[in-house]
Amino acid sequence: MNLTDPIPLAYLALEWTIRLVMLVAVTSRRSPEEARTWLLFALFLPIPTFLFYLIAGQPKAPRWRRRRFAEGQILLARAARQIVHSRHCLRPAVSSHLESATRFVESLSRFPVLGGNAIHFLPDYEGVIDRLVEDIEQASDHVHVTTYIFADDASGDRIMSALLHAAKRGIDCRVLIDAMGSFSWASSVTRRLKSGGVAVARAFPVAFPGLGRVRADIRNHRKIVVIDGQVGYIGSQNVIDKKASSGLINKELVLRVEGPIVLELQAVFTADWFLERGEVLDRSQFFPHGRAKGKYAAQLLASGPEYPLAGAGPLVVALVHGARRSVTLTTPYFIPDESLLQALKTAAMRGVEVRIILSHASDSWLVGLAQRSYYGEFLSAGVAIYLYREGLLHAKHISIDDEIVLIGSLNLDMRSFYLNAEASLICYDRQVAVDLRMEQQRNLAVSDTLSLEAWRRRSFLATLAQNIARLFGPLL
Secondary structure, X not given: OOOOOHHHHHHHHHHHHHHXXXXXXXHHOOOHHHHHHHHHHHHHOHHHHHHXXXXXXXXXXXXHHHHHHHHHHHHHHHHHHHHHHOOOOOOOOOOHHHHHXXXXXXXXXXXXXXXXXXXXXXXXXXXHHHHHHHHHHOOOOEEEEEEOOEOOXXXXXXXXXXXXXXXXXXXXXXXXXXXXXXOOOHHHHHHHHHHOOOEEEEEOXXXXXXXXXXXXXXXXXXXXXXXXXXXXXXXXXXXXXXXXXXXXEEEOOEEEEEOOHHXXXXXXXXXXXXXXXXXXXXXHHHOOOOOOOOOXXXXXXEEOOOOOOOOHHHHHHHHHHHOOOEEEEEOOOEEOOHHHHHHHHHHHHOOOXXXXXXXXXXXXXXXXHHHHOOHHHHHHHOOEEEEXXXXXXXXXXXXXXXXXXXXXXXXXXXXXXXXXXXXXXEEEOHHHHHHHHHHHHHHHHOEEEEOHHHHHOOOHHHHHHHHHHHHOHHHO
């Protein structure tokens, strides 16, 4: 390269300008790990990195969306106050050592712990579809659905048919789908539902930067259904067939809930709907205050990129640090940030039984490689790792000391901690923990235990590939 040539000089100047701009830009990021990753790629590939950063890297949403989110939080706070002050939504007595957890969750997403809830585990994939269709068919006022994926397949057809029949009966039906997660089917699903009177909105619509849209990798990953303000669903299952296009069979866990906790699910749906459509859903029928339906204490954690604190990550870390006897984590995607990494290792080293249940298979080769790069550290610290061998264990749940249970859409990766809008139900009851332990045991029965000795025998090329993939971890 002739450095006296103005073209190479201009190119070098451009590259260094980009590096300096990136150095300033990424310091505003929430995650230090993510900032370091951006800077690493900017050092070696400045121009491609900068172009990708414009599409998927800028941490702030457009001004209009931040303003509407703030307005939506006012509505959410109002709904939370109404829930708290209802004579049927009484705060339950929880053990003194659990009170700090309930206060922490309330400070993150405004919602208090509520007693009087019925909670039913639905671990059967087709059984979830069957029960949901049945509940939609019995709806008397409204059906609200939020899902990351709404596919135009056999499972999607069943749900769409139920919604269309309900709308034909005069039921107020709304569906919120993620624009990217449902990208392959969004047009056909939206067209069919709208033709039958179902209102549909796409969360976080994707467009080129500068057109008033959010960055392409921020998604609404929640899976929530509310029917008549009386029945709710929350968990990991999308509206899509059990067998993925890759051939993997998805294993999920969904909770069907009744009682005051449904009002918290409803509040999150109405806030999300307002954020995407600007429509305030405040009919009294959306927030009916009925009597208790069960005996369980539960609390909703809504988290996302537009909250002052992302929420989910700090909560999980706090729960692990507070564990006294056991921690069991189940997730399909496990790329921990530094705080969770150290919390889990420290818990195992102080005598807490720490178990992580993952899948042998992965539907993302890069995520799978990055995830495996952590196995050696955890095994060396005494953390037990189990690999589910009957498909993709897509369920997402955590249990702490058989006293606290967290079930929902939250993956244990930096995308769920910092970028995605997630919803998790936290239960403070030993019976719910026992029910979850039974589900965990069923998963463990078809899982292989990974040993440190076997892991150390992997090839040099496999180790190298995993360590390189780990560099992408904060961006996955």
